[in-house]
Amino acid sequence: MKWFVGNIIAVFVLGGLGTAASAAESYKFDPSGSTIGFSVHQFLGTTQGKFTSFSGRIEVDREHPENSSVTAQIDVRSIDTRIKKRDDHLRSAEFFDVEKFPRMTFKSRSVKRTGPQSGDILGDLTMHGVTKPITLHVKLLTPINETGRARWSVTTEPITRRDFNLMFAPAAESVSGISQTVAINIEIEAKRAQ
Numbered sequence: 748m749k750w751f752v753g754n755i756i757a758v759f760v761l762g763g764l765g766t767a768a769s770a771a772e773s774y775k776f777d778p779s780g781s782t783i784g785f786s787v788h789q790f791l792g793t794t795q796g797k798f799t800s801f802s803g804r805i806e807v808d809r810e811h812p813e814n815s816s817v818t819a820q821i822d823v824r825s826i827d828t829r830i831k832k833r834d835d836h837l838r839s840a841e842f843f844d845v846e847k848f849p850r851m852t853f854k855s856r857s858v859k860r861t862g863p864q865s866g867d868i869l870g871d872l873t874m875h876g877v878t879k880p881i882t883l884h885v886k887l888l889t890p891i892n893e894t895g896r897a898r899w900s901v902t903t904e905p906i907t908r909r910d911f912n913l914m915f916a917p918a919a920e921s922v923s924g925i926s927q928t929v930a931i932n933i934e935i936e937a938k939r940a941q
Contacts, residue, residue, distance in 0.1 A: 771806065771807070771808060772806075772807040772808075772809070772939065773804060773805070773806055773807075773939070773940040774804070774805040774807065774895075774897070774937040774938060774939055774940060775802070775803070775804055775805075775937060775938060775940050776801065776802055776803035776804070776805075776819070776935055776936070776937055777896070777936045777937060777938050778799075778800070778801060778802070779936075780898070780936030781801075781933075781934060781935045781936050781937075782797060782932065782933065782934050783797060783798045783801055783821060783933050784796065784797040784798075784931070784932040784933065785797070785929050785930060785931055785932060786929070786930045786932065787925060787926050787928075787929045787930070788925075788926040788928075789923065789924050789925045789926065790924040794828055795828070795829075796826060796827060796828035796829075797826075797827055798821045798822065798823070798825045798826055798827070798851075799825040799827055800821070800822035800824070800825035801819065801820060801821040801822065801825070802819070802820050803817065803818060803819035803820065803853075803935070803937075804817070804818050804819075804940070805817050805937060812858055812859075812860050812866065813857065813858055813859065813860075814858075815855075815858045816854075816855045816858070817853070817854075817855040817858075817868060817870065818852070818853065818854050818855070819852065819853040820850050820851070820852050821850060821851040821852075822849065822850060823838070823843050823845045823848065823849055823850060823851055823874075824838060824845045824849060826838065826843070841915060841916065842913060842915065843875060843913070844875070847876070848874070848875050848876050851872070851873065851874040852872070852873045853870050853871070853872050853873075853881070853883075854870050854871050855868050855869070855870035856869050856870050856871065856880075857869045857870075861884075864886060864887040865884070865885060865886045865887070866884075866885050867882055867883070867884055867885070868882065868883040868885060869881075869882050869883075870882075870883070872906075874911045874913075875911045875912055875913055876912070877910070877911045877912055879910055879911065881903055881904075881906075882903060882904075883901050883902070883903050884901070884902045884903060885899050885900070885901050886899060886900050886901075887899055888900055888934070891939075894938075895938055895939030896936060896937070896938045896939070897936070897937060898934065898935070898936045898937075899934070899935050899937075900933070900934050901931075901933035901934070901935060902931065902933070903931050905928035905929055905930050905931070906928070906929045906931065907927050907928055907929075908927050908928075908929060909927055
């Protein structure tokens, strides 16, 4: 559930998009203007969801974007698909098991600029006790302005539930009609850390 995300948002690595800047800048995710969402196909419809509690930090080196980094944490308990019964089930030991695995994390390993306002961030996504590499494709939507705020969109290949051991009981899987793949939908607004 893509989340992660994480998280993600190495987009800031694109700090090199600006002109003159100091060698090191720090930005913090602003949850009030950000969305970490996902969608999964089930039978004839699509279920949309999001995580409402998360944090993240971007360290930007504009002169050497490859030295930039991103970390993000998502509170799995904050999952919201707009149906309480379903959310409670997703939090249970049968799926996310939030008592044992309360957070998803993302930690970047490398950053590569792919265009004047885009970049790829390779990192490790840890979810449900499993760590897998993931590449985030980041695009700057609004430049960093005088208030020290900027906005990015983040995409990645769909996440496969099986890869993170996020499976229901075999009988439930066979009748649920829930897809193995989960699409991610992330927009991050970040502000310059003081």
